[in-house]
Amino acid sequence: MFATLEQTDVAELHQFRDPATGLRALIALHSTRLGPALGGCRCLPYPDEHTALNDVCRLARGMSYKAALAGLPLGGGKAVIMEPEKPYNRAALYRAFGDAVNRLGGRYITAMDAGTEITDLDQVATQTRHVWGFSGDGMDPSPYTALGVFAALDAGIRHRFQRHGARGLHIAIQGLGHVGSQLALMLARAGARLTLADLDPRRAHRLADRLNTQWVPADSIYDVNCDIFMPCALGGVLNADTIPRLQAGLIVGAANNQLASDDDAQRLRERGILYTPDYLNNAGGLISLALGHRQKDNGVIRQQVIGIGHTLSQLLDEAARHQISPAQMADRQAEQRLQGETGKHAWKVA
Numbered sequence: 001m002f003a004t005l006e007q008t009d010v011a012e013l014h015q016f017r018d019p020a021t022g023l024r025a026l027i028a029l030h031s032t033r034l035g036p037a038l039g040g041c042r043c044l045p046y047p048d049e050h051t052a053l054n055d056v057c058r059l060a061r062g063m064s065y066k067a068a069l070a071g072l073p074l075g076g077g078k079a080v081i082m083e084p085e086k087p088y089n090r091a092a093l094y095r096a097f098g099d100a101v102n103r104l105g106g107r108y109i110t111a112m113d114a115g116t117e118i119t120d121l122d123q124v125a126t127q128t129r130h131v132w133g134f135s136g137d138g139m140d141p142s143p144y145t146a147l148g149v150f151a152a153l154d155a156g157i158r159h160r161f162q163r164h165g166a167r168g169l170h171i172a173i174q175g176l177g178h179v180g181s182q183l184a185l186m187l188a189r190a191g192a193r194l195t196l197a198d199l200d201p202r203r204a205h206r207l208a209d210r211l212n213t214q215w216v217p218a219d220s221i222y223d224v225n226c227d228i229f230m231p232c233a234l235g236g237v238l239n240a241d242t243i244p245r246l247q248a249g250l251i252v253g254a255a256n257n258q259l260a261s262d263d264d265a266q267r268l269r270e271r272g273i274l275y276t277p278d279y280l281n282n283a284g285g286l287i288s289l290a291l292g293h294r295q296k297d298n299g300v301i302r303q304q305v306i307g308i309g310h311t312l313s314q315l316l317d318e319a320a321r322h323q324i325s326p327a328q329m330a331d332r333q334a335e336q337r338l339q340g341e342t343g344k345h346a347w348k349v350a
């Protein structure tokens, strides 16, 4: 366990169990240096504790880096719930989780992530005020995440293909959930040619029909002969097995932790594939939650989220200048902010 904490530089790990509801949850706080640690709650049927531990630690670090790079006064944390065997009382499970969050006294703020729905967060909110993005505050981060990825895509296209906009480009989207499906709609409107895939083939089929485009089974998405690959499902999808199969020249996606290991950034570089850092691309949801809590209006939030494109452009220039991968450059810049600044100037966000 300590090896994982050391590897990911996670400062604190909290374990919670509640036999009455079957709750088994981990909450990792990577850093609270710039502000309270914000990060979603993931609920998945993890095969074992080690997988859950790895996931929560890597994701918590990703949240710190994401907030730092986006210039937000927030730290990074994450929660995972090891989903109990079905059937279980979902409302009771999330209320118990809300209790756990509350015990951390505001140092961790929870939100939505894979496997968690707004209705679950509503249950969490009955036990703690340290939850963002539930029905009560009316903030749904997913559309802003999609908007930020769209802005990043524009910047990526400029760098990789020296042209503007997605019109006529062939884009393969992996994962058609909250974010991937919105991106598909936006890109269809922008005139891109799409190939869609989801673990749930009915979902892919339905959306492809609606957009009059094509879909492929989930595992075939890596082999699609396309210009751009967009990972919008789960992490670890860019690895030694999948990278040799990719045909795209550019990767811009919403999924967290797309690279299975640090070596994979180099693998992509060697293949001439421009990889844009996931935690910069997908910061739109986080930005919207942070600004929404400061009562900023929609126009201000959208402008800030669209700014992700500009930040990515600068980062890609810097990475090229230093001859390192964009992923390395993003880590370098985030670490500088995490080490250089303190939470003294943090907004009052919680």
Ligand code: NAI
Pocket (backbone or CB within 6 Å): 113, 114, 115, 141, 142, 143, 145, 174, 175, 176, 177, 178, 179, 180, 197, 198, 199, 200, 203, 218, 219, 232, 233, 234, 235, 254, 255, 256, 282, 283, 285, 286
């Ligand atoms: P979601 O849970 O709504 O959708 C994920 C979709 O991916 C589902 O339709 C699922 O069936 C599909 N999927 C899972 N494994 C797959 C595979 N191997 N191949 C193809 N499809 C697969 O999740 P959401 O909210 O759309 O998020 C997508 C990714 O973006 C996640 O990694 C999440 O952590 C990340 N993200 C989401 C944010 C948000 O605001 N929703 C914010 C930042 C990151």
